[in-house]
Amino acid sequence: xxxxxIAIIVTFVVSFLSCRKDDKDQDEFTYNPTHKExxxxxxxxxxxxxxxxxxxxxxxxxxxxxxxxxLLHPDQTMSCSNCHxxxxxxxxxxxxxxxxxxxGWNHAYLWNGKISGSLEDIMMxxxxxxxxxxxxxxxxxxxxxxxxxxxxxxDEITTKELAYxxxxxxxxxxxxRSKYDQRMGGTxxxxxxxxxxxxxxxxxxxxxxxxxxxxxxxxxxxxxxxLDENPAHGLFAITGDSSxxxxxxxxxxxxxxxxxxxxxxxxxxxxxxxxxxxxxxxKYSPTVDPLMKNVNEGGTGGVYLTEQEKQDLIAFLKTLTDxxxxxxxxxxxx
Amino acid sequence: MKKNLSxxxxxxxxxxxVVFSSCKKDKEIGVTINFEHTAEGELVDFENIIYTNAAGxxxxxxxxxxxxxxxxxxxxxxxxxxxxxxxxxxxxDQNLLSQSIHEKISNKQYEKIKFVFGFTxxxxxxxxxxxxxxxxxxxxxxxxxxxxxxxxxxxxxxxDQISSYNIHTGMLNGSANYFTVELPxxxxxxxxxxxxxxxxxxxNWFTSPNNFDFVNITSGMMGNQNAQTLIQENGSDVFKxx
Numbered sequence: 001x002x003x004x005x006i007a008i009i010v011t012f013v014v015s016f017l018s019c020r021k022d023d024k025d026q027d028e029f030t031y032n033p034t035h036k037e038x039x040x041x042x043x044x045x046x047x048x049x050x051x052x053x054x055x056x057x058x059x060x061x062x063x064x065x066x067x068x069x070x071l072l073h074p075d076q077t078m079s080c081s082n083c084h085x086x087x088x089x090x091x092x093x094x095x096x097x098x099x100x101x102x103x104g105w106n107h108a109y110l111w112n113g114k115i116s117g118s119l120e121d122i123m124m125x126x127x128x129x130x131x132x133x134x135x136x137x138x139x140x141x142x143x144x145x146x147x148x149x150x151x152x153x154x155d156e157i158t159t160k161e162l163a164y165x166x167x168x169x170x171x172x173x174x175x176x177r178s179k180y181d182q183r184m185g186g187t188x189x190x191x192x193x194x195x196x197x198x199x200x201x202x203x204x205x206x207x208x209x210x211x212x213x214x215x216x217x218x219x220x221x222x223x224x225x226x227l228d229e230n231p232a233h234g235l236f237a238i239t240g241d242s243s244x245x246x247x248x249x250x251x252x253x254x255x256x257x258x259x260x261x262x263x264x265x266x267x268x269x270x271x272x273x274x275x276x277x278x279x280x281x282x283k284y285s286p287t288v289d290p291l292m293k294n295v296n297e298g299g300t301g302g303v304y305l306t307e308q309e310k311q312d313l314i315a316f317l318k319t320l321t322d323x324x325x326x327x328x329x330x331x332x333x334x
Numbered sequence: 335m336k337k338n339l340s341x342x343x344x345x346x347x348x349x350x351x352v353v354f355s356s357c358k359k360d361k362e363i364g365v366t367i368n369f370e371h372t373a374e375g376e377l378v379d380f381e382n383i384i385y386t387n388a389a390g391x392x393x394x395x396x397x398x399x400x401x402x403x404x405x406x407x408x409x410x411x412x413x414x415x416x417x418x419x420x421x422x423x424x425x426x427d428q429n430l431l432s433q434s435i436h437e438k439i440s441n442k443q444y445e446k447i448k449f450v451f452g453f454t455x456x457x458x459x460x461x462x463x464x465x466x467x468x469x470x471x472x473x474x475x476x477x478x479x480x481x482x483x484x485x486x487x488x489x490x491x492x493x494d495q496i497s498s499y500n501i502h503t504g505m506l507n508g509s510a511n512y513f514t515v516e517l518p519x520x521x522x523x524x525x526x527x528x529x530x531x532x533x534x535x536x537x538n539w540f541t542s543p544n545n546f547d548f549v550n551i552t553s554g555m556m557g558n559q560n561a562q563t564l565i566q567e568n569g570s571d572v573f574k575x576x
Contacts, residue, residue, distance in 0.1 A: 045464035105466070202474035204554035209474055219470040243381055290396050290487035290498040293554060297496035 031153040033058045036168075041176055043184055044215055047104045053120055053164045055171060058151040063169025065147070066162065068333040072127070074134045080126075080166075081333065087326050089255035090173060096266035099259050101252050101325075102216055104171040111248050111264040113222055113235050119170050123163035135159060173331060175254045176215075178322040184215075190319065197316025200309055206278075207303060208313075210291045211250045217320065222247040226282035226292040226301075227263060234264070245287045257321045271314050279305045361436040365407070365417050365528045368432045370576065371398055371425040373536040380426060383491055388541035391548045393490035393499065395536055398425035399471065400484035403453050407439065407519070407528075408446040415439060420453070422468050425534075438526025444519045447530060451569055452483025452512035458505050473504040477556060480505045483512055486539065490548045499548040501539065502556050503565055511562045517575045531576040538572045539565060 033056035038047060049055055067084075070076040083095035090100035098111060109115045109122040127133045138144045138157045148154055152161045182188040190198060200206035202213075211219050222235045224246035231246025238244075248264040262268040268277065280302040282295035295301030305313065325331070371378045373385050373395060383394040403420040417435050424430050452458070458480030463469045471482045486501035503511055521528060540546040544564040555561035 043461055043464070045466070045469065199476050202476050204556050207554070209472070213472055213474075214466070214469045215464075216466075216469075220466045221470075284496070286496075288498070290489060290500060293498040293500055293552060295498075 029149065033151060036060055038172065038174065040174060041181065041185060044176055045105055047171065049171065050118060050120065053167060055168055056151065059165055059168035060172055062147045062151045063165035063167070065334060066166055067169055071137050072131045072133050074132055086332055089175070089258045089326055091259050093260060096261055098249065098251055099255065100170065100173050101175050101254050103173065105216055107220060108249060113238050113249055119167035120163055123166040124159065126166070127159045127162045133159060133162060135162070138162070175322040175325040177324040178254065179319040191315065193312045193315040194319050196312035197314065200305070200313045201316055205303065206305065206313055212253045217253040218250040222249055223289040223291065224285060224287045226284065226288045226295050229283045229285055231285050243287055246285055247287070253317060254320045255322055255325065257318050258326065271317060272310070275305065275310045275313055279303055279310060362438050363434045363436055364438040364526060365530065366432060366434040367421065368529065368531045369423050370531060370533045371536060372533055378425065378536060383489060385537065387537060388545040389547035391490045391492070393548065394488040396489070397485055397487035399423065401452055401471070401481065402449045403457060405447070405449045407444045408448060410443040410445050424467060439523060439528060441523050441526060443522045444528070446516055447519050447575070448514060448516045450512050450514055452503065453480065454512055455505055455508065455510050478505045478507045492549055497552055499551060500554055501565060502554070503562055504556065506556065506559055506562055509559055509562065511566050513566055513569050515573050517573060519575060533574045533576050534572055535574060539568055542568060542571055544568055
């Protein structure tokens, strides 16, 4: 009896598999995306890739095409690259947008933290809310139909696949080949001025590292950095928590030489102005971050650097410029 | 007969799959530590300047982030069982206020828990944490490297002027500014699991034996070995088992 049942089970399983094989033979297309590995230095953090959107050659390539395609906009008047220029480390002066650098490690996006979560979450916002993409433009485009089929095995393109493709491309927008990184890897050395600037950055003299530390040169948090006595709402607009008034996202300092203007409202045009602010221009407000310890209620303050120290600090900041990132053809428009 | 047999086979297959899926072993939980942060007997209020330390500073608490490491249980015969290499705690992150070790412990009577506040110098290696939030606790290389043991921050009222304080402790230029905490447990484990409620009493950082005055660290204390020592010495009675 047991033998009969086992035989029946085996027959059932084999028959089921055979049926699947027959169905497969009837399709002309085989979904077989190619896994893509990120080539990052060992001292970089591990990037979490969601299982529902693994990195593939097809997905990244599609996301890169979308990044530069005005078809994302219903009127086809703008693409991501209009406000995110590779030569400016994927921002532009006019937009003062947060640069698209190393966002695969972020968990909050936009100056006021409006979107939190993964790159898929922010890309859904960009596609559905910022651009208001008309997916029919893509579904009526034979080339895109083929590309989305290869990347996601879909016959009907939705905002989800658009967002997922963009997210995959964003995970490749990584800056890790600056002079700073080369020094970390032992293949170059700093000048005397750059070393002095490094010491100012990574000590309580400049105190930059508390917010702009780690290899990402940001802390993934929000701070009120003593810009104003009556600061703009910032994160408070999202959380409704009054203690978040004046808090904005810590931007990365990677490629900071290229990403003027500075601060959430673009008030500073040069690195010199930024350093002057942190040196003598801090303004107290009740929600100022305790890390801004050099300013007291009712007054202004700062870390009070000498002119030479300011120049040295700027020399160090310029070591974070990554020309390979801003010229990499793999990140450029096809 | 054939139809009934077929139904039995298919049903059996389904049951087998369901049972197999259910049998997937959930991660077992051994020890859970619940971290609680109090000031003047109550859970910390992160909004207002309402506390007073022994030096007379009226102060608030806005940030409490720290590491404990080499967490060890000591049984009634003096035997030691290391249960975790480290925990990172952010008092304002609900996800980090209760942390568990996914391995059951031996059934016995445990007399004490012991841990290092911060890291020993040997353990405090630069770049051992690559991901946030732990990575953001880095202690700069020019100042000794490794990681902050603690960031305890807020504001204080000094002669009617509000200023900020940063209690940042770490391995300044190689100094062993960590300390070991040993607390009584007196708990019997019968099923391999244990819950420990660990309380940090904030005001105790600033007294006993040293009355710590924030006005002495308005420019920071990371480079101030004297201040590091004062806080280290005060740390002996900061933690309690509830």
